[in-house]
Amino acid sequence: MILFTLEHILTHISLSIVSIVITIYLMNLLVHEIVGLYDSSEKGMVATFLCITGLLVIRWIYSGHLPLSDLYESLMFLSWSFYIIHMIPYFRNQKTHLNEITAPSAVFTQGFATSGLLAEMHQSTILIPALQSQWLMMHVSMMILSYAALLCGSLLSVALLVITFRKNIDIFSKCKRNNLQIGTFSFVELKYANKISNALKLKNKNFKAVRNYHRYQLIQQLDCWSSRVISLGFLFLTVGILSGAVWANEAWGSYWNWDPKETWAFITWTIFAIYLHTRTNENLQGSNSAIVASMGFFIIWICYFGVNLLGIGLHSYGSFALTSN
Amino acid sequence: MNTLNPSRTLNHFLLKSPSLQLKFETHDFNYSRKSNLGENIVCELKTPKNKKISKKIILSEGAPSLSGKDVVENEEAPLLIPKAGKNGGSPVLKFFKRAPRKFLSILANLPLAIGEMFSIAALMALGTAIDQGEAPDYYFQKFPEDNPVFGIFTWRWILFFGFDHMFTSPVFLGLLVLLAASLIACTYTTQIPIVKVARRWNFLNSAVAIRKQEFTDSLPQASVRDLGVILMGAGYEVFLKGPSLYAFKGLAGRFAPIGVHIAMLLIMAGGTLSASGSFRGSVTVPQGLNFVIGDVLRPNGFLSFPTEAFNTEVHVNKFYMDYYDSGEVSQFHTDLSLFDLDGKEVMRKTICVNDPLRYNGITIYQTDWSISALQVLKDNEGPFNLAMAPLKINGDKKLYGTFLPIGDANSSNVKGISMLARDLQSIVLYDQQGKFVGVRRPDSNLPVDIGGTRIVIVDAIGSSGLDLKIDPGVPIVYAGFGALMLTTCISYLSHSQIWALQDGTTVIIGGKTNRAKIEFPNEMNRLLDQVPEIVNSSPSKSEILNG
Numbered sequence: 057m058i059l060f061t062l063e064h065i066l067t068h069i070s071l072s073i074v075s076i077v078i079t080i081y082l083m084n085l086l087v088h089e090i091v092g093l094y095d096s097s098e099k100g101m102v103a104t105f106l107c108i109t110g111l112l113v114i115r116w117i118y119s120g121h122l123p124l125s126d127l128y129e130s131l132m133f134l135s136w137s138f139y140i141i142h143m144i145p146y147f148r149n150q151k152t153h154l155n156e157i158t159a160p161s162a163v164f165t166q167g168f169a170t171s172g173l174l175a176e177m178h179q180s181t182i183l184i185p186a187l188q189s190q191w192l193m194m195h196v197s198m199m200i201l202s203y204a205a206l207l208c209g210s211l212l213s214v215a216l217l218v219i220t221f222r223k224n225i226d227i228f229s230k231c232k233r234n235n236l237q238i239g240t241f242s243f244v245e246l247k248y249a250n251k252i253s254n255a256l257k258l259k260n261k262n263f264k265a266v267r268n269y270h271r272y273q274l275i276q277q278l279d280c281w282s283s284r285v286i287s288l289g290f291l292f293l294t295v296g297i298l299s300g301a302v303w304a305n306e307a308w309g310s311y312w313n314w315d316p317k318e319t320w321a322f323i324t325w326t327i328f329a330i331y332l333h334t335r336t337n338e339n340l341q342g343s344n345s346a347i348v349a350s351m352g353f354f355i356i357w358i359c360y361f362g363v364n365l366l367g368i369g370l371h372s373y374g375s376f377a378l379t380s381n
Numbered sequence: 382m383n384t385l386n387p388s389r390t391l392n393h394f395l396l397k398s399p400s401l402q403l404k405f406e407t408h409d410f411n412y413s414r415k416s417n418l419g420e421n422i423v424c425e426l427k428t429p430k431n432k433k434i435s436k437k438i439i440l441s442e443g444a445p446s447l448s449g450k451d452v453v454e455n456e457e458a459p460l461l462i463p464k465a466g467k468n469g470g471s472p473v474l475k476f477f478k479r480a481p482r483k484f485l486s487i488l489a490n491l492p493l494a495i496g497e498m499f500s501i502a503a504l505m506a507l508g509t510a511i512d513q514g515e516a517p518d519y520y521f522q523k524f525p526e527d528n529p530v531f532g533i534f535t536w537r538w539i540l541f542f543g544f545d546h547m548f549t550s551p552v553f554l555g556l557l558v559l560l561a562a563s564l565i566a567c568t569y570t571t572q573i574p575i576v577k578v579a580r581r582w583n584f585l586n587s588a589v590a591i592r593k594q595e596f597t598d599s600l601p602q603a604s605v606r607d608l609g610v611i612l613m614g615a616g617y618e619v620f621l622k623g624p625s626l627y628a629f630k631g632l633a634g635r636f637a638p639i640g641v642h643i644a645m646l647l648i649m650a651g652g653t654l655s656a657s658g659s660f661r662g663s664v665t666v667p668q669g670l671n672f673v674i675g676d677v678l679r680p681n682g683f684l685s686f687p688t689e690a691f692n693t694e695v696h697v698n699k700f701y702m703d704y705y706d707s708g709e710v711s712q713f714h715t716d717l718s719l720f721d722l723d724g725k726e727v728m729r730k731t732i733c734v735n736d737p738l739r740y741n742g743i744t745i746y747q748t749d750w751s752i753s754a755l756q757v758l759k760d761n762e763g764p765f766n767l768a769m770a771p772l773k774i775n776g777d778k779k780l781y782g783t784f785l786p787i788g789d790a791n792s793s794n795v796k797g798i799s800m801l802a803r804d805l806q807s808i809v810l811y812d813q814q815g816k817f818v819g820v821r822r823p824d825s826n827l828p829v830d831i832g833g834t835r836i837v838i839v840d841a842i843g844s845s846g847l848d849l850k851i852d853p854g855v856p857i858v859y860a861g862f863g864a865l866m867l868t869t870c871i872s873y874l875s876h877s878q879i880w881a882l883q884d885g886t887t888v889i890i891g892g893k894t895n896r897a898k899i900e901f902p903n904e905m906n907r908l909l910d911q912v913p914e915i916v917n918s919s920p921s922k923s924e925i926l927n928g
Contacts, residue, residue, distance in 0.1 A: 183711075185710065185711065185712045185713055185733070185734040185735070186734050186735065188711070188712065188734070188735060189735040191735075277899065280898045280899045281899065283896075284896070284897065284899070287872070287873055287896070288873065290869070291869050291870055291872075291873055294865060294866060294869045295866050295869075295870075298862045298865060298866055301862065302859070302862065303735075305855065306735055306736070306737065307734055307735045307746075308746070308748070308848075309661075309737070309744065309746040309748065309848040309850050310850070310852075311855070311858060312652070314508070314513075314547075314548045316509040319505050319506075319508060319509050320505075320506075320509065322505060323502045323505050323506055326498050326499075326501060326502040326505075327502060329498060330495050330498050330499065330502075333491060333494065333495055333498075334495065336491070337491050363509075
């Protein structure tokens, strides 16, 4: 019972910190960049990360198995993976554009997991026989880590596309327009807008050249980061799918069943393999590969949610349909 | 043209054949002492005899080159291949020689491969969108001709292309074969030559060339040797020759994509073997009965040959379930014994989900269960075995039921006791009017009185649903899995190369990397910060280095 209460407390703490962090982010981006506030928002992220870690550990202790058996837990884990990806550059004192992607993604996932789903889903469930295996930990954690990394990478690519194809960026009206936009990439854009406005203040003379230079540099960096993160996610995805196949051979008697979830994971894998291949060719690099990656973004969501929503196939546990029974 | 012109071949070979240069990979710092070595490669080339050279050249001819230019140049000297030398350059022969190469280069084309992957992905998506393996009538109704999906898509498409069984349809399999061919072609024509080039470690002797690299920097008052030591400390392979330095790291990252392709091919080969050479079968056996493996297994393809182990008899000793405190099933267990032809027990194991039995290539999985019978004492008579029948209800939980007639069994409306069970744990009893009477556990031996009839439920006999499989492809597929995991991990490594040149007291540094383009400059800056500055008081040192 203590553990239950503790879990509740942690959920509430993390959510309230997250809401503060979001407010700070928005203030930073829309009003004015205050360094102190930015730092405190980063500290808030660390605190939330610790809360979620504690939450997952508590769930692990009282349910007796890795908290990855249903949708709520997997969403929490996804959010946790986003936090991890967010924390690594933070602790290495690297300032990357990854932050602007990971922080909102983590926050949205967590918010969705905590408030968007039915309350009954939060209760820890028992493991069905097929899930009682050491492979559960390896397979599911790898898959969700890979989802997190791939989502980050493809979001960076989406941001790249937006920046590339928007020729004339009207800084101030854009701020207003993107205000309500939920897509996380808007943060990158705004960041970029901030940079430009700084440049505007400093160098009125050659504003255009500076702007183009900034833009070029930003695009380069986004490109590199997205490919790096995606290849990391691809690695996790490969390990995840293969461990899943080995597990399936232990539990269901076949390493590949063309089950919808399996098939979609394979489609995701193929799409990101295409992405990695487009990057090897100079003619196809840049926006072409970014388009492929943004396709991948939607395919991951189909793979993660879509298949479960339909509730078909062998991966149907952890879906909405099962919990409504 | 008809004689081996040593100077020409030598030249050719210097430029074209990367493989030969591997011979000179001596990680030797002594080079720096030989002051005017010039091209050290030339020195080495004096030793091999003509025979060797010609061999090597054939090799380089056989190995496809990186660019089209090389191909053309290589073909201008067909005399180097002994057979072709006799026939001269007949155009027919040339065509036959070129055709496979052209075919290869088409197959290895990246856009083609990407197109193949896209179409495979699209077909797979379609395969999950269309319900698989239904009768044709289903598709007639779901995709009618008068109301096509997206305006054109009707059942004719589905049945013509075999999209009702997408993952075994000729279109899909054909695409997979094409992709495999592309994989082979790409590995052969593109990747292996890239490796050869990558393994060629070359010094850059001009500051201009070094400055052309993606990352460049220059350190005044520094020594290239110190840089070499620091790079070695950072895990680089360092080569020094006179004032030039060449260092690289993560060469495996260049090789790994080949491994990825080979692993994919292994998996495909294993999958093919699985599809053509395996046996499958499933059986539901009540506890206490037995079956012969060969009766259950059905061949899957033309390569499926039965083995001796098919005569093995399997006896189901016991089937039981574990339950959570809440009453839900946590695990199914089946105690199996295997007997050979002589009736000797060769193996005994209790299997459960996730823990199959393996014997001589046969794997027995726990996949399903049902309740076969109830043992009941009626007024202390019996025990009677009442067969349980599965009942259809909404939801995915199983329910089994049976009926014990009471009174005159021959009358037109027989009444009796109904017994229902969801699992082997508890049986629910209803009387003649259908009213709930009670719940009994099979092992409790508590009697229940229904309309004067005393019923004791002795036991509930479950049957175990077993899947049997022989799959010769699994070891190959697993080898492919292992290789794929390993090589994908290695592929994450970035191949970094660094060149440096001592120019007076200044060291000019250039470097590039193929993957970690953002981390690389940071790492370089960190390393270059460590290079000690040479104080002017010792000019002799730099002189030694330069001399």
